[in-house]
Amino acid sequence: MSAEDIRGLKTPNGEEAVERCPVCGRLNSPGACDTCEHFYGSAWDGDLIWNDFFETEMGKPWDALVEFIRELSEAKDKGGIEKAKLLAKKLSIPAKWLKLARREVGAFSAMKELVKFQVGLRVVTDGMLSGEGYSLYLEDPGVVENLGKNFTRLVNKLKPRRRGTR
Ligand SMILES: [Zn+2]
Numbered sequence: 001m002s003a004e005d006i007r008g009l010k011t012p013n014g015e016e017a018v019e020r021c022p023v024c025g026r027l028n029s030p031g032a033c034d035t036c037e038h039f040y041g042s043a044w045d046g047d048l049i050w051n052d053f054f055e056t057e058m059g060k061p062w063d064a065l066v067e068f069i070r071e072l073s074e075a076k077d078k079g080g081i082e083k084a085k086l087l088a089k090k091l092s093i094p095a096k097w098l099k100l101a102r103r104e105v106g107a108f109s110a111m112k113e114l115v116k117f118q119v120g121l122r123v124v125t126d127g128m129l130s131g132e133g134y135s136l137y138l139e140d141p142g143v144v145e146n147l148g149k150n151f152t153r154l155v156n157k158l159k160p161r162r163r164g165t166r
Contacts, residue, residue, distance in 0.1 A: 021039065
């Protein structure tokens with residue numbers, strides 16, 4: 001991003017602008033919850049902040065997928081892994097998913113590998129609240145939710161039913 005000086009500029013809602021959306025150019029203020037729909041949250045010291053729906057739409061589906069793959073690996077179920085690979089391909093899940101699931105990386109790290117984000121201003125602070133972070137922006141705001149739904153589809157479709165008929 002070019003080092004445009006936006007100090008003193010306001011968002012359309014009158015908040016102090018912190019950065020400009022790399023997708024649509026709107027002046028945003030994530031800390032004041034005043035952003036466009038492309039804003040997905042901020043990465044802060046490796047964690048995701050300012051996002052209330054990540055856990056539901058990505059965190060839980062990813063954890064379930066990791067657990068499913070672990071079960072298949074422990075059972076040495078190569079056929080199951082192959083089925084999962086094929087179905088993932090059909091669902092257009094980026095191929096890297098299996099490696100990430102096998103390494104049991106956290107949902108946020110997996111998402112950063114599997115989804116292409118545009119990155120906003122990088123912020124570094126000193127002192128008591130020192131840290132480093134940057135905002136994450138998505139050109140298509142629905143892409144993470146979709147990915148999570150596809151993880152759920154994959155697990156539901158392939159996981160053996162524990163109750164009822166099989
Ligand atoms: Zn935007």
